[in-house]
Amino acid sequence: MKIAFYGSSLLSAYWNGAATYYRGLLRALAAKGYDITFYEPDVYDRQANRDIDPPDWCKVVVYEGTVDALKAVTAEAATADVVVKTSGVGFEDALLLQEVLRHARSDALKIFWDVDAPATLAEMRADAGHPLRAALARLDLVLTYGGGDPVVNAYRGMGARDCIPIYNGLDPQTHHPVAKDNRFTAELGFLGNRLPDREARVEQFFLEPAARLPQQTFLLGGSGWHDKPMSPNVTYLGHVPTRDHNAFNVTPKAVLNISRVSMAENGLSPATRVFEAAGAGACLITDYWEGIELFLEPGEEVLVARDGRDVVEALASLSAERAAAIGRKALARVLAEHTYDTRAETVDAIFSRHAASRRELAE
Structure with a gap:
C-alpha cells in the first residue's frame, strides 16, 4: 500500500x-x-x-x-x-x-x-x-x-x-547504549524544549531540586531556556541534536522525564524521551502519570517522582550500581515489548x- x-x-x-x-x-x-x-x-x-x-x-x-x-x-x-x-x-x-x-x-x-x-x-x-x-x-x-x-x-x-x-x-537503530561522553557528566540530566505547558513542572521537578542539591551537578538540554534563572550547578547546553541523545542519556547517573501538564493529567501518554532513555540503558526518573506501570515497572525499571522532593530523595539514595541496574532492566523491557x-x-x-x-x- x-x-x-x-x-x-x-x-x-x-x-x-x-x-x-x-x-x-x-x-x-x-x-x-x-x-x-x-x-x-x-x-x-x-x-x-x-x-x-x-x-x-x-x-x-x-x-x-x-x-x-x-x-x-x-x-x-x-x-x-x-x-x-x-x-x-x-x-x-x-x-x-x-x-x-x-x-x-x-x-x-x-x-x-x-x-x-x-x-x-x-x-x-x-x-x-x-x-x-x-x-x-x-x-x-x-x-x-x-x-x-x-x-x-x-x-x-x-x-x-x-x-x-x-x-x-523505541527505535533501536537510533537509540541504543553508547560509551559515556564527558560533555554530559552530571548527577541528573533533563532534555526538553521550553514550552508553556511544561515550564512550571520543569521548575518543580528539575530546577528546584538542583537548587536544593548545590553539591550535585545538573545538565539541561533543549531550546528556549537561555534566559531562565537557574542555580550555578546547572549547565545549560541549548539544543542537543539527535546524534548526541544516546550519550546525553547514558552519561549522567540518571536522566529525568517531565511530562507536559496536559499529558500528565491525561495519563497513558509516555513521551518519546521515556523510550529514548530506556533504549540507551539509562536510569530514568519520571514524573508520575497514570499508566506508567504498563510500560516500565516503577522501582525496578524506572524511578517515579510525584514532586521535586521525590527527585531530591531519589538522587540522594541512588548509587551508581543501582542506577546501572535500573537502566539494564529498562533496556530489556523496551526491547522486548515497546519497539x-x-x-x-x-x-x-x-x-x-x-x-x-x-x-x-x-x-
Whole structure:
C-alpha cells in the first residue's frame, strides 16, 4: 500500500518532538512493504537544522511555506491508498486538512494522526466550529500517540468513527547504549524544549531540586531556556541534536522525564524521551502519570517522582550500581515489548482491517 503522510518534519527534530515517533514508526512500516512519502513544510528553520539525511526507506518532499506549494503537494494525496494528516504540521493546518481530504480518493483510508491529543481536544472543546471537528465525519480513523479511554471517548463523542492510541516506542537503530561522553557528566540530566505547558513542572521537578542539591551537578538540554534563572550547578547546553541523545542519556547517573501538564493529567501518554532513555540503558526518573506501570515497572525499571522532593530523595539514595541496574532492566523491557516494530504490527493490522472492509463494501 502507498501512504501519503503530511507531518511537521521527518528530517529535523528542531522544535519538533514528534520526529522520533515518525521515524521509528514509518521505518518499521516501510520494512513491511509500505511505499511511504512524507510531506513537510519548510518552516521554523527546521531545514537549516536537519539531523538526518533523507532516508532510503521513505521519500521526503519538502515544500515551501506557501499556499500554492501546499496545494501542489496535497494534490498528490490522490495517488495514495492511505492518506495521513497529522496534528501540529505548523503551516496552514486547517487548509492542509481541507485539501488533503479534497484530493484523497474515495476508496483511500483517511486518517488524522494526533501527536498532541490533549491540546487538540482542548481546542475543539473551545471552538464548536473547529476545522478538525467539522472534518471528523469525513475521516475513517483517528490515531493518537498517547492517551487511554479519556482521549478515545472524547474523540468518539465529537464524531470520530474510531480512535486508537499508537504509543511511542523505541527505535533501536537510533537509540541504543553508547560509551559515556564527558560533555554530559552530571548527577541528573533533563532534555526538553521550553514550552508553556511544561515550564512550571520543569521548575518543580528539575530546577528546584538542583537548587536544593548545590553539591550535585545538573545538565539541561533543549531550546528556549537561555534566559531562565537557574542555580550555578546547572549547565545549560541549548539544543542537543539527535546524534548526541544516546550519550546525553547514558552519561549522567540518571536522566529525568517531565511530562507536559496536559499529558500528565491525561495519563497513558509516555513521551518519546521515556523510550529514548530506556533504549540507551539509562536510569530514568519520571514524573508520575497514570499508566506508567504498563510500560516500565516503577522501582525496578524506572524511578517515579510525584514532586521535586521525590527527585531530591531519589538522587540522594541512588548509587551508581543501582542506577546501572535500573537502566539494564529498562533496556530489556523496551526491547522486548515497546519497539516501533511492535507498534507497526498494530498499525499494519489496522490498515489491513480497514482495507478488507472497503473491499467487502465494494463487492
